[in-house]
Amino acid sequence: MAxxxxxxxxxxxxxxxxxxxxxxxVTTTNHKDLGTLYLWFSLIMFxxxxxxxxxxxxxxxxxxxxxxxxxxxxxxxxxxxxxMIFGAVMPAFVGLANWLLPMxxxxxxxxxxxxxxxxxxxxxxxFTLLLSTLFMPGGAPALGWTMYPPLVLQTGEAFPFLILSxxxxxxxSIMGAINIVATILNMRxxxxxxxxxxxxxxxxxxxxxxxxxxxxxxxxxxxxxxxDKFFGTAxxxxxxxxxxxxxxxxxxxxxxPEVYILILPAFGIISHIIPAFCRKPLFGKASMVYAMAxxxxxxxxxxxxxxxxxxxxxAAALFFMFATMLIAVPTGVKIFNWLATMWxxxxxxxxxxxxxxxxxxxxxxxxLSGLMLAIVPADFQYHDSYFVVAHFHYVLVPGxxxxxxxxxxxxxxxxxGVMYSEVLGKLHFWLTTIFVNLTFFPMHFIGLAGMPRRxxxxxxxxxxxxxxxxxxxxxFGLSQLIFLYIVIRSVSRAGEKASDRVWEGSEGLEFEVPSxxxxxxxxTPPAVR
Amino acid sequence: MSEEQQQQRSKSNLRLAxxxxxxxxxxxxxxxxxxxxxxxxxxxxGIGPGSVxxxxxxxxxxxxxxxxxxxxxFTASLNQRMPWEFRAETRxxxxxxxxxxxxxxxxxxxxxxDMIGQxxxxxxxxxxxxHLHKLECFCFVEQLFEAGQGRYMPVRFVVDPGLPEHVDRxxxxxxxxxxTPAGTSAAVDVDSTTW
Numbered sequence: 001m002a003x004x005x006x007x008x009x010x011x012x013x014x015x016x017x018x019x020x021x022x023x024x025x026v027t028t029t030n031h032k033d034l035g036t037l038y039l040w041f042s043l044i045m046f047x048x049x050x051x052x053x054x055x056x057x058x059x060x061x062x063x064x065x066x067x068x069x070x071x072x073x074x075x076x077x078x079x080x081x082x083x084m085i086f087g088a089v090m091p092a093f094v095g096l097a098n099w100l101l102p103m104x105x106x107x108x109x110x111x112x113x114x115x116x117x118x119x120x121x122x123x124x125x126x127f128t129l130l131l132s133t134l135f136m137p138g139g140a141p142a143l144g145w146t147m148y149p150p151l152v153l154q155t156g157e158a159f160p161f162l163i164l165s166x167x168x169x170x171x172x173s174i175m176g177a178i179n180i181v182a183t184i185l186n187m188r189x190x191x192x193x194x195x196x197x198x199x200x201x202x203x204x205x206x207x208x209x210x211x212x213x214x215x216x217x218x219x220x221x222x223x224x225x226x227x228d229k230f231f232g233t234a235x236x237x238x239x240x241x242x243x244x245x246x247x248x249x250x251x252x253x254x255x256x257p258e259v260y261i262l263i264l265p266a267f268g269i270i271s272h273i274i275p276a277f278c279r280k281p282l283f284g285k286a287s288m289v290y291a292m293a294x295x296x297x298x299x300x301x302x303x304x305x306x307x308x309x310x311x312x313x314x315a316a317a318l319f320f321m322f323a324t325m326l327i328a329v330p331t332g333v334k335i336f337n338w339l340a341t342m343w344x345x346x347x348x349x350x351x352x353x354x355x356x357x358x359x360x361x362x363x364x365x366x367x368l369s370g371l372m373l374a375i376v377p378a379d380f381q382y383h384d385s386y387f388v389v390a391h392f393h394y395v396l397v398p399g400x401x402x403x404x405x406x407x408x409x410x411x412x413x414x415x416x417g418v419m420y421s422e423v424l425g426k427l428h429f430w431l432t433t434i435f436v437n438l439t440f441f442p443m444h445f446i447g448l449a450g451m452p453r454r455x456x457x458x459x460x461x462x463x464x465x466x467x468x469x470x471x472x473x474x475x476f477g478l479s480q481l482i483f484l485y486i487v488i489r490s491v492s493r494a495g496e497k498a499s500d501r502v503w504e505g506s507e508g509l510e511f512e513v514p515s516x517x518x519x520x521x522x523x524t525p526p527a528v529r
Numbered sequence: 530m531s532e533e534q535q536q537q538r539s540k541s542n543l544r545l546a547x548x549x550x551x552x553x554x555x556x557x558x559x560x561x562x563x564x565x566x567x568x569x570x571x572x573x574x575g576i577g578p579g580s581v582x583x584x585x586x587x588x589x590x591x592x593x594x595x596x597x598x599x600x601x602x603f604t605a606s607l608n609q610r611m612p613w614e615f616r617a618e619t620r621x622x623x624x625x626x627x628x629x630x631x632x633x634x635x636x637x638x639x640x641x642x643d644m645i646g647q648x649x650x651x652x653x654x655x656x657x658x659x660h661l662h663k664l665e666c667f668c669f670v671e672q673l674f675e676a677g678q679g680r681y682m683p684v685r686f687v688v689d690p691g692l693p694e695h696v697d698r699x700x701x702x703x704x705x706x707x708x709t710p711a712g713t714s715a716a717v718d719v720d721s722t723t724w
Contacts, residue, residue, distance in 0.1 A: 111542040178549045182542045216553050220560025235564060238649055239706035246567050250560055
């Protein structure tokens with residue numbers, strides 16, 4: 001086991017560094033190495049998925065078919081979604097978990113280091129399979145990431161590759177989740193009770209249980225698609241007594257908890273950053289934990305709000321509508337707790353705090369449009385329009401992605417030992433914020449006016465807003481190169497030396513180890529006050 | 530931490546991971562359990578495939594309610610570019626609840642090979658689905674059509690007087706599916722002509 005260091009070995013921890021050479025990265029079981037791998041993988045996928053988004057936006061710069069064929073456009077929307085969800089956001093959170101959880105709970109490493117290594121190294125294979133479909137006859141999957149039958153069954157040669165890559169991503173997430181639960185429940189330093197755990201740890205404990213509960217359901221759903229296509233089963237084929245709507249139910253039983261998998265760790269990160277730059281403990285920590293647990297529970301009973309328009313009994317529609325609106329209560333608790341933390345505090349606005357504030361503000365916009373979508377009669381109007389696109393991009397980009405960036409800026413000095421350039425960081429924040437709103441805000445209006453999603457063409461009256469969105473998207477994409485530059489600079493150790501505490505108001509065990517964090521930390525458990 | 534504690538911890542890690550793996554397998558099974566659960570749900574609420582009656586309803590002496598008139602509409606569609614002609618001979622008729630009626634559908638196989646079709650009915654609004662009874666229907670069995678053959682097929686049905694008051698229009702929709710056994714099918718192979 002990787003954490004074989006015992007108390008008497010502690011003195012020579014310094015020359016117990018990583019093995020030299022590239023094989024280190026393949027064979028490593030060190031949580032910090034794996035965290036780094038996950039984060040780099042996620043950043044690469046962020047750029048790959050982002051380029052696909054730019055193809056979409058470039059095509060939509062003007063009405064009519066201008067740049068790409070409709071089939072390719074559809075492949076881009078599908079692949080963009082799959083890559084951003086499973087390749088960028090989820091691995092980024094797992095990477096942050098790898099780097100931070102053991103340090104936050106005073107453990108020497110993750111509970112199952114080999115599983116950890118395996119969980120990561122499945123991912124490059126999964127995404128190679130998925131991306132290889134772009135070069136196949138018939139092209140990549142093109143019917144949206146939701147894979148609704150019967151259309152998905154008409155996918156060409158890409159179909160089995162799509163299913164297999166989803167299985168691999170699922171296996172990777174499940175292994176990561178099991179490892180995280182085992183780490184949090186078994187590896188805490190003495191004295192670190194559950195309620196003393198930092199909120200990022202709490203958010204991941206809940207997220208990991210969600211993953212364990214729903215990723216297998218997705219695996220089941222895609223397996224049914226697979227056997228429907230190749231082995232003559234008829235789960236979703238009406239001709240054989242099945243029902244395509246059944247797929248939507250199973251998919252969204254996974255899909256709705258999945259959207260909380262994409263946001264709960266973000267809540268955790270924000271709950272670290274806001275108190276640090278307000279120099280005040282988080283307001284209502286226990287209520288934050290209960291709110292996350294409540295959101296996780298509710299996420300299992302609201303799935304059908306994604307499919308109001310398939311036709312369902314009035315009672316069911318009402319149930320799913322009210323249950324969905326109920327989620328606004330625990331989410332509101334979190335938003336107001338963050339605001340209360342800021343209230344009359346000595347706030348400063350370093351880059352992580354700017355991203356955190358941007359998160360609180362813009363995530364709330366996304367939450368509000370979500371409430372609008374929850375209203376059944378309104379949803380019939382909004383369904384599959386650009387309003388939906390605006391909604392989920394507001395919760396995912398200035399939501400999840402901003403939280404990940406806030407977290408990277410916040411902990412990067414701890415990882416690398418040097419401060420990033422605050423000037424560049426602020427430039428990155430402001431450009432990103434301006435362009436993200438320029439991209440996604442107009443989509444609300446064109447959606448309400450009736451522009452459907454996933455269509456490469458549109459009516460002339462939507463041109464101006466689409467052009468604004470395209471300009472915003474290009475600006476957003478280019479701004480991320482600043483982020484890449486900042487990260488590369490820090491990783492190559494250019495910059496001012498960071499102190500062990502890094503920030504004036506930072507709290508937590510991860511700030512009690514030196515900067516940069518040594519290869520092995522807490523080989524003897526720390527004393528938790 | 531002592532060697533013994535180390536081993537203790539590693540053991541309990543594996544035990545926990547084992548328990549969580551059982552949960553993973555159980556949830557995979559739950560995904561499949563949703564299939565029959567869905568049918569049960571559909572049966573209770575009267576929607577979806579669970580409510581599709583592919584057997585003839587019992588002949589009963591319904592009390593004819595002359596005071597009400599319900600419009601019954603008929604539609605016909607083909608699944609997945611099935612090379613058939615299929616239409617309802619009558620678009621709409623007015624019926625009194627409790628009174629049996631007969632109308633006719635016409636179908637023709639446009640291929641130069643024999644094909645088997647299976648029609649699946651669907652009734653809207655959902656609330657009417659348990660009140661429109663098919664006494665005789667071509668949808669109860671698979672239909673063999675020789676190459677180029679066409680024929681008229683009757684549907685005998687009755688709307689029972691229990692139909693909710695506010696429903697004055699019921700649509701009976703049939704979709705023909707290609708049920709020709711694989712390998713012998715002359716139907717367009719959808720998979721290979723997609724792109």
